[in-house]
Amino acid sequence: xxxxxxxxxxxxxxxxxxxxxxxxxxxxxxxxxxxxxxxxxxxxxxxxxxxxxxxxxxxxxxxxxxxxxxxxxxxxxxxxxxxxxxxxxxxxxxxxxxxxxxxxxxxxxxxxxxxxxxxxxxxxxxxxxxxxxxxxxxxxxxxxxxxxxxxxxxxxxxxxxxxxxxxxxxxxxxxxxxxxxxxxxxxxxxxxxxxxxxxxxxxxxxxxxxxxxxxxxxxxxxxxxxxxxxxxxxxxxxxxxxxxxxxxxxxxxxxxxxxxxxxxxxxxxxxxxxxxxxxxxxxxxxxxxxxxxxxxxxxxxxxxxxxxxxxxxxxxxxxxxxxxxxxxxxxxxxxxxxxxxxxxxxxxxxxxxxxxxxxxxxxxxxxxxxxxxxxxxxxxxxxxxxxxxxxxxxxxxxxxxxx
Amino acid sequence: xxxxxxxxxxxxxxxxxxxxxxxxxxxxxxxxxxxxxxxxxxxxxxxxxxxxxxxxxxxxxxxxxxxxxxxxxxxxxxxxxxxxxxxxxxxxxxxxxxxxxxxxxxxxxxxxxxxxxxxxxxxxxxxxxxxxxxxxxxxxxxxxxxxxxxxxxxxxxxxxxxxxxxxxxxxxxxxxxxxxxxxxxxxxxxxxxxxxxxxxxxxxxxxxxxxxxxxxxxxxxxxxxxxxxxxxxxxxxxxxxxxxxxxxxxxxxxxxxxxxxxxxxxxxxxxxxxxxxxxxxxxxxxxxxxxxxxxxxxxxxxxxxxxxxxxxxxxxxxxxxxxxxxxxxxxxxxxxxxxxxxxxxxxxxxxxxxxxxxxxxxxxxxxxxxxxxxxxxxxxxxxxxxxxxxxxxxxxxxxxxxxxxxx
Numbered sequence: 026x027x028x029x030x031x032x033x034x035x036x037x038x039x040x041x042x043x044x045x046x047x048x049x050x051x052x053x054x055x056x057x058x059x060x061x062x063x064x065x066x067x068x069x070x071x072x073x074x075x076x077x078x079x080x081x082x083x084x085x086x087x088x089x090x091x092x093x094x095x096x097x098x099x100x101x102x103x104x105x106x107x108x109x110x111x112x113x114x115x116x117x118x119x120x121x122x123x124x125x126x127x128x129x130x131x132x133x134x135x136x137x138x139x140x141x142x143x144x145x146x147x148x149x150x151x152x153x154x155x156x157x158x159x160x161x162x163x164x165x166x167x168x169x170x171x172x173x174x175x176x177x178x179x180x181x182x183x184x185x186x187x188x189x190x191x192x193x194x195x196x197x198x199x200x201x202x203x204x205x206x207x208x209x210x211x212x213x214x215x216x217x218x219x220x221x222x223x224x225x226x227x228x229x230x231x232x233x234x235x236x237x238x239x240x241x242x243x244x245x246x247x248x249x250x251x252x253x254x255x256x257x258x259x260x261x262x263x264x265x266x267x268x269x270x271x272x273x274x275x276x277x278x279x280x281x282x283x284x285x286x287x288x289x290x291x292x293x294x295x296x297x298x299x300x301x302x303x304x305x306x307x308x309x310x311x312x313x314x315x316x317x318x319x320x321x322x323x324x325x326x327x328x329x330x331x332x333x334x335x336x337x338x339x340x341x342x343x344x345x346x347x348x349x350x351x352x353x354x355x356x357x358x359x360x361x362x363x364x365x366x367x368x369x370x371x372x373x374x375x376x377x378x379x380x381x382x383x384x385x386x387x388x389x390x391x392x393x394x395x396x397x398x399x400x401x402x403x404x405x406x407x408x409x410x411x412x413x414x415x416x417x418x419x420x421x422x423x424x425x426x427x428x
Numbered sequence: 429x430x431x432x433x434x435x436x437x438x439x440x441x442x443x444x445x446x447x448x449x450x451x452x453x454x455x456x457x458x459x460x461x462x463x464x465x466x467x468x469x470x471x472x473x474x475x476x477x478x479x480x481x482x483x484x485x486x487x488x489x490x491x492x493x494x495x496x497x498x499x500x501x502x503x504x505x506x507x508x509x510x511x512x513x514x515x516x517x518x519x520x521x522x523x524x525x526x527x528x529x530x531x532x533x534x535x536x537x538x539x540x541x542x543x544x545x546x547x548x549x550x551x552x553x554x555x556x557x558x559x560x561x562x563x564x565x566x567x568x569x570x571x572x573x574x575x576x577x578x579x580x581x582x583x584x585x586x587x588x589x590x591x592x593x594x595x596x597x598x599x600x601x602x603x604x605x606x607x608x609x610x611x612x613x614x615x616x617x618x619x620x621x622x623x624x625x626x627x628x629x630x631x632x633x634x635x636x637x638x639x640x641x642x643x644x645x646x647x648x649x650x651x652x653x654x655x656x657x658x659x660x661x662x663x664x665x666x667x668x669x670x671x672x673x674x675x676x677x678x679x680x681x682x683x684x685x686x687x688x689x690x691x692x693x694x695x696x697x698x699x700x701x702x703x704x705x706x707x708x709x710x711x712x713x714x715x716x717x718x719x720x721x722x723x724x725x726x727x728x729x730x731x732x733x734x735x736x737x738x739x740x741x742x743x744x745x746x747x748x749x750x751x752x753x754x755x756x757x758x759x760x761x762x763x764x765x766x767x768x769x770x771x772x773x774x775x776x777x778x779x780x781x782x783x784x785x786x787x788x789x790x791x792x793x794x795x796x797x798x799x800x801x802x803x804x805x806x807x808x809x810x811x812x813x814x815x816x817x818x819x820x821x822x823x824x825x826x827x828x829x830x831x832x833x834x835x
Contacts (some may be wrong), residue, residue, distance in 0.1 A: 310720065
């Protein structure tokens with residue numbers, strides 16, 4: 026019996042082929058937009074999750090409160106770094122330093138402005154590398170004793186990214202006018218700024234920028250079995266006293282990586298949310314189209330409804346037939362929309378990767394697909410509800426008389 | 429004749445009241461979404477543009493290039509110098525040029541530490557010019573003058589800095605870089621974040637307390653152009669002089685020379701890109717609304733096959749039938765558009781007012797007449813485009829078939 030009703034609904038949809046197609050078209054456009062946007066939003070979050078997994082949940086970072094325009098006294102000193110190393114719960118701590126710099130590649134004749142980072146070469150190097158989430162693509166990493174040697178970000182190895190000509194191992198770059206040799210090239214991080222970094226040893230950094238034991242950034246790994254946020258609180262408290270500052274007047278910030286990632290995730294969620302709401306508007310309009318189509322169908326089939334009722338169809342069954350029709354419109358639109366949305370996302374991801382934002386890649390978890398389908402079905406059947414109720418409540422006698 | 433068409437179209441739309449309303453609601457929602465988003469986006473852009481609080485349009489700003497993050501002067505490798513300033517001053521067409529220091533610094537007030545921009549004001553004649561260009565006036569107290577050393581003016585946002593009930597006012601003491609400064613003036617609200625949160629002091633004392641500022645270095649050089657001089661030419665001359673002075677080739681400049689126009693342009697172009705993306709997503713719903721119109725029109729063509737047959741039989745031409753249906757769908761689009769514009773404008777201004785009140789910012793939506801006209805046109809075009817195919821179908825119908833098909 027139920028199967029008969031399904032067949033009947035399907036037949037009706039096929040009978041009004043053009044109208045069904047147009048209605049589906051309107052819902053598939055909305056689903057496509059939502060699916061594509063959501064897959065990008067989820068992709069970025071997925072990337073952040075992966076990143077924080079790579080970095081580990083046992084990391085804390087310290088920065089001067091002014092992230093920009095550091096003046097001499099804002100930097101952390103060697104003594105301060107040593108002090109932090111001694112705080113209970115700290116496993117290891119490493120200082121890092123960075124400066125804007127001018128880089129020049131003779132073979133290409135262009136000047137670029139990038140960040141140069143000074144990295145430690147002692148036993149904390151491994152942690153620093155983990156935090157930067159970079160793996161070596163070719164060459165070697167920096168080691169103790171390197172001075173005018175540098176490792177460079179992924180973009181240097183690609184033509185027309187930083188310089189017209191790709192930089193290769195052994196090439197010489199001029200950083201603030203000082204010649205350094207490239208000994209290693211890193212893999213892609215996924216954003217143009219980080220992928221254009223130049224990494225130096227502290228000795229090399231001193232040679233070029235004339236600064237020593239001055240850190241713009243301290244990375245901390247807490248000891249085993251230690252709670253990162255508890256250690257972060259402890260560091261904040263101790264270091265404040267060490268610098269002789271009152272609470273609320275700190276000149277530095279301490280943040281666990283999890284907190285930093287959470288902040289970033291919230292921003293991403295906010296942006297994705299707003300865009301989804303805007304895209305949702307089109308689905309509402311599509312729902313109204315479905316409602317319209319169904320109202321028309323009900324009016325057109327007034328006589329049919331009367332006949333069905335006359336030969337014993339119950340209100341429930343009429344209701345079911347019409348809701349099913351609307352739901353199928355939604356479901357079919359959803360299916361096609363997801364397929365097209367998938368293609369759009371793939372194309373968008375490829376375009377972003379080509380532009381240097383490889384971190385911006387879509388992600389398609391099964392529940393996104395299931396969710397979009399369910400939602401399309403819901404929009405369809407909900408929009409079909411008022412017309413279906415109208416149809417089911419029709420008086421059979423009057424319906425039969427309708428011309 | 430046209431009047432008859434319009435009357436007939438209206439009559440037909442009214443006869444299928446529910447369907448017409450539903451079709452229009454689609455367009456209304458779509459256009460309202462576009463209008464409110466564009467209105468908010470434009471409002472936001474106006475707000476950002478207002479941040480460039482330079483009233484005079486004949487001012488050229490010179491900055492050294494850096495990695496591009498943070499305030500002017502951050503991450504600069506090769507700063508601007510006094511000598512370069514002198515050279516700019518002697519460029520033909522430059523009325524007067526002066527340097528300013530802008531640093532991000534911290535201050536201590538009422539035992540609370542804050543971070544903000546600290547900017548310098550040059551002494552002598554040039555002071556008056558800066559006051560003129562930025563249109564600085566005080567709400568309380570007075571402007572800085574030559575000879576003021578440990579004195580500062582603060583932006584209007586310091587007035588509501590009262591977490592613990594205390595606020596900065598004339599006579600308040602702020603500790604900056606270890607020195608106690610006395611506030612002599614609180615500036616008028618500019619609606620510009622950069623000016624309203626800034627602390628301003630005389631250049632002399634600023635050089636003294638900020639050790640990292642080189643003796644003859646400047647973060648920004650501002651050049652006022654002579655009346656009637658060609659901005660573009662002066663800009664190019666300054667670029668030429670600086671290239672020579674800083675010894676760089678064309679295309680390798682490590683500095684930027686910006687007219688107010690292109691400074692705003694650079695910033696708003698990013699904002700525009702984001703806006704356009706949002707608009708496109710919003711436009712999708714109008715397109716979906718258009719599909720709704722097309723559907724409705726196809727349905728009404730099928731329903732009125734008999735009418736069409738009769739009209740043709742008594743002498744209506746194909747073009748008459750076409751215009752009839754075409755007009756009907758255009759009307760659907762336009763009426764929906766008008767309602768959408770009204771609803772969208774209300775939404776835009778309402779949301780902006782709520783957001784502005786909550787954030788304490790001077791944001792207001794901006795629904796321009798241009799936007800209204802374009803939306804109206806767009807909704808009409810969407811309506812007519814959607815009606816095009818159904819109307820053609822109706823016009824081409826064979827009258828005999830039409831009459832027989834309708835039973």
